[in-house]
Amino acid sequence: MATAGKVIKCRAAVAWEAGKPLVIEEVEVAPPQAMEVRVKILYTALCHTDVYFWEAKGQTPVFPRILGHEAGGIVESVGEGVTELVPGDHVLPVFTGECKECAHCKSEESNLCDLLRINVDRGVMIGDGQSRFTINGKPIFHFVGTSTFSEYTVIHVGCLAKINPEAPLDKVCVLSCGISTGLGATLNVAKPKKGSTVAIFGLGAVGLAAMEGAKMAGASRIIGVDLNPAKYEQAKKFGCTDFVNPKDHTKPVQEVLVEMTNGGVDSAVECTGNINAMISAFECVSDGWGVAVLVGVPHKDAVFKTQPMNFLSEKTLKGTFFGNYKPRTDLPEVVEMYMRKELELEKFITHSVPFSQINTAFDLMLKGEGLRCVMRMEE
Numbered sequence: 087m088a089t090a091g092k093v094i095k096c097r098a099a100v101a102w103e104a105g106k107p108l109v110i111e112e113v114e115v116a117p118p119q120a121m122e123v124r125v126k127i128l129y130t131a132l133c134h135t136d137v138y139f140w141e142a143k144g145q146t147p148v149f150p151r152i153l154g155h156e157a158g159g160i161v162e163s164v165g166e167g168v169t170e171l172v173p174g175d176h177v178l179p180v181f182t183g184e185c186k187e188c189a190h191c192k193s194e195e196s197n198l199c200d201l202l203r204i205n206v207d208r209g210v211m212i213g214d215g216q217s218r219f220t221i222n223g224k225p226i227f228h229f230v231g232t233s234t235f236s237e238y239t240v241i242h243v244g245c246l247a248k249i250n251p252e253a254p255l256d257k258v259c260v261l262s263c264g265i266s267t268g269l270g271a272t273l274n275v276a277k278p279k280k281g282s283t284v285a286i287f288g289l290g291a292v293g294l295a296a297m298e299g300a301k302m303a304g305a306s307r308i309i310g311v312d313l314n315p316a317k318y319e320q321a322k323k324f325g326c327t328d329f330v331n332p333k334d335h336t337k338p339v340q341e342v343l344v345e346m347t348n349g350g351v352d353s354a355v356e357c358t359g360n361i362n363a364m365i366s367a368f369e370c371v372s373d374g375w376g377v378a379v380l381v382g383v384p385h386k387d388a389v390f391k392t393q394p395m396n397f398l399s400e401k402t403l404k405g406t407f408f409g410n411y412k413p414r415t416d417l418p419e420v421v422e423m424y425m426r427k428e429l430e431l432e433k434f435i436t437h438s439v440p441f442s443q444i445n446t447a448f449d450l451m452l453k454g455e456g457l458r459c460v461m462r463m464e465e
């Protein structure tokens with residue numbers, strides 16, 4: 087490759103300041119160092135997590151920064167020690183990695199790699215503590231090891247899943263975060279039984295993917311909970327049988343759900359990021375066997391409060407990053423589910439814009455319109 091080992095100049099969307107529109111800039115992307123890979127991003131989507139770190143209201147501000155973590159691309163070049171990937175491989179970046187060597191990677195239970203687990207405050211590569219992005223020599227920070235809002239980005243090899251090259255990247259890019267996260271939260275963590283009742287809090291792409299998982303598991307009643315009444319129509323396509331808007335009730339929504347189900351739902355999956363919804367999701371599950379799974383990214387100072395009697399009453403509370411999938415080991419198989427038509431992705435992709443219109447994707451998410459907006463790097 088003509089570009090290997092050289093600095094690449096390309097377009098990236100830079101967040102210079104919290105809450106200010108991103109600016110498309112020409113950035114310099116350094117070659118990958120040991121155990122790193124430089125990836126040509128072809129498609130990237132916007133997830134609500136990017137919006138939280140751009141707003142930086144409940145999160146540590148790290149600026150200037152290149153956000154983005156839901157994407158699909160092709161390996162441009164690899165650094166020293168990388169043997170599993172070669173230029174031309176199709177990859178999905180993942181914000182939480184898999185070194186394959188640590189106790190967590192060796193455990194069947196965990197996907198929280200000791201070396202590469204999500205770190206939202208770090209803006210540099212773990213190898214040398216430096217950024218690979220500069221503008222006129224001034225460093226621009228990375229985001230969760232992926233920074234996909236750039237035509238080229240540098241990623242640790244452990245944060246890249248090598249996927250079937252036949253898989254269309256404009257579709258499977260949404261498996262790099264949101265859809266796998268929601269699906270796995272239900273299938274791998276909540277594990278609802280056939281015929282059970284499942285509540286999903288937050289009907290964005292992550293929540294609707296969790297709903298898809300509930301449908302696959304054979305849940306017979308699926309209750310969607312959202313503050314936005316417009317979300318119900320869309321959710322019906324994902325198997326939503328009942329809808330509850332907390333704003334329509336004077337009592338806490340957990341009480342509404344417990345009454346509707348004569349004692350509580352069998353499982354609840356929270357995909358809002360709102361602390362009150364997290365508490366409601368836990369308190370609405372049935373005594374004896376109910377399981378609640380937290381997926382939403384909370385405000386950094388949020389505190390979860392509930393009465394200990396809820397635990398004594400045999401309710402279980404869990405949480406997950408990336409639906410407990412190990413990115414390198416498990417994600418290629420989730421892509422195959424799409425290839426075998428066992429999982430539809432098209433219905434999650436409600437908007438598609440050229441990369442230069444990235445701020446439109448932010449506006450849509452802030453307005454609560456649509457699910458995923460996919461941006462294409464080639465205009």
Ligand code: NAD
Pocket residue numbers: 132133134135138263264267287288289290291292293311312313314317332357358359360362363380381382383384406407408409451454457
């Ligand atoms: P989204 O904005 O598209 O969807 C969130 C939905 O929640 C919206 O429809 C909104 O109206 C609803 N909502 C907000 N507050 C609510 C409340 N109090 N009660 C009921 N509904 C409420 O976002 P998304 O991209 O689908 O992401 C959902 C959440 O999942 C975010 O918090 C995101 O950061 C998080 N996330 C976590 C992981 C993980 O690995 N744990 C991965 C991806 C995303």
Ligand code: ZN
Pocket residue numbers: 133134135136155156263264
């Ligand atoms: Zn995400």
